[in-house]
Amino acid sequence: MDSDFKKYIKGLLDQKVDPKVIKNNLMSSGWNESQIDRAIAELQNAGTADALQAPLPASMIEIFGGFGTFFLIWTVALSLGTLFFQLINKAFPDPLVDKTSYYYFFTNPSGNYLINSSIASLIVAFPFLIWAVIFIFRRFGNQLKKESRLNKWLSYIIIYSAWAVATTDLTSLVTSYLEGELTMRTFLKIFVVLVIALLVIAYFYFERKKIEYKKEVSPGIFIGLGSLVAMLIIAGTVWGLIVSGGQGSERKKKFDLMRAQNLSSLDSAIQGYGNKNGQLPESLEDLRDDTTYSYYYKNAKDPETNELFEYKILSDGKTGGMAKYRLCADFALAASQDSESPSYYYDYSYQSASWSEHEAGRVCKEKQVQLYNYNIYNPPNNSPNRPGTIIN
Numbered sequence: 024m025d026s027d028f029k030k031y032i033k034g035l036l037d038q039k040v041d042p043k044v045i046k047n048n049l050m051s052s053g054w055n056e057s058q059i060d061r062a063i064a065e066l067q068n069a070g071t072a073d074a075l076q077a078p079l080p081a082s083m084i085e086i087f088g089g090f091g092t093f094f095l096i097w098t099v100a101l102s103l104g105t106l107f108f109q110l111i112n113k114a115f116p117d118p119l120v121d122k123t124s125y126y127y128f129f130t131n132p133s134g135n136y137l138i139n140s141s142i143a144s145l146i147v148a149f150p151f152l153i154w155a156v157i158f159i160f161r162r163f164g165n166q167l168k169k170e171s172r173l174n175k176w177l178s179y180i181i182i183y184s185a186w187a188v189a190t191t192d193l194t195s196l197v198t199s200y201l202e203g204e205l206t207m208r209t210f211l212k213i214f215v216v217l218v219i220a221l222l223v224i225a226y227f228y229f230e231r232k233k234i235e236y237k238k239e240v241s242p243g244i245f246i247g248l249g250s251l252v253a254m255l256i257i258a259g260t261v262w263g264l265i266v267s268g269g270q271g272s273e274r275k276k277k278f279d280l281m282r283a284q285n286l287s288s289l290d291s292a293i294q295g296y297g298n299k300n301g302q303l304p305e306s307l308e309d310l311r312d313d314t315t316y317s318y319y320y321k322n323a324k325d326p327e328t329n330e331l332f333e334y335k336i337l338s339d340g341k342t343g344g345m346a347k348y349r350l351c352a353d354f355a356l357a358a359s360q361d362s363e364s365p366s367y368y369y370d371y372s373y374q375s376a377s378w379s380e381h382e383a384g385r386v387c388k389e390k391q392v393q394l395y396n397y398n399i400y401n402p403p404n405n406s407p408n409r410p411g412t413i414i415n
Contacts (some may be wrong), residue, residue, distance in 0.1 A: 028054070032062050061237060088158050089174035093181055095152040096226070098144055099252065100185075100219050104192075106141035106259045107215045113266050115208040135267035142263050145256045153249060160233070160245075175235060182227045189220035218255075222248060275355035281326040282352050283378040289332065290378075290390060292319035293348065297394045303346050307334050325352065333387075340394040351387040 035045050042063050049059050193216055200209040226248055233240040267273065289307075296304050296316050304310055311320040323331055333351035340346025358381055377388065 033066055092155040093177050095148050098148040102141040102144035104219050109138045110262055111211045117205045138263045138267050142260050178227055185220050185223040189216050192216045278327045279354050285322040286378045288322040292316045294392055297392050303336050307331050344394045346394050347391045349387055349389045353385050354381050357383040
């Protein structure tokens, strides 16, 4: 700043001229308002004149706003990273990694939950983040507004954490690459981590420059950073909704999961009923009337329509003790063990595995059960044809 400009202001301040008068005179001469405010503040802080206004401490609302901003930034950053990691996983599937990484937050391939939850977080958090940033700048952009030490150090902690998270993720990604993960998939994830980390660091660099050091920062820089993040969110959201199929597809998948689980439980109930009574139930209502298996009757119904599954005895097993029956159900979507069907990832018994593989539409499966009445004879557990075994 021009030294003559400062000398002029200093002289008037020493003469006890009202700083407002000084400011008005300089503005009428064409000087920029922010330059005048900064010069007056610097001279007052140096003790050359009485303060126009003592620096105001940060209020609780402003401290809360700072905390909220930091939380929202991390929410947006982590949600954006999770969303793009999942989209990359789906665009470049790698069985070597996916089949052994069910519980790793950023590479879990089991369904679309992480995509949907990330989109939801971004839709909710990003507008609040924009509002919070505007609030902070309006409060602390004033030269005479004092920032709390807590907010100041939180900003530096966020910058350090961004570097730490980026370094950790990059190390993990390189390790995955060295252990055999697909090259393109790894490189795209590295690019995502670098972009998000640089956006966070760039924001806090200019934020510190403006709020802490009271330097001039063009609003266009923050608008540009916000626009870039908004474009990434829009692109990721559109891509994610296309991949996941949206709300309707997820609803169908969950109903199919419940059908597979109910049918699995129903298989077990029919088996147990045959073991106890030496014959298959004539209808599914027989399970309701049996004190032992009445609990399973609730699983005899389709979870969406609340109608009983189709059940038919094909062989009563009176000759040879091998009974046979058929269960039918209507599934909304096709699923297999190689797909991302929720039925496969959440059903663990050997019986439910058969129901988790199905076509879309009406699906019927025939099961054989070796009947035996436990009240008559209890064979050894190691019998190769132990009673009640369901044979697909």
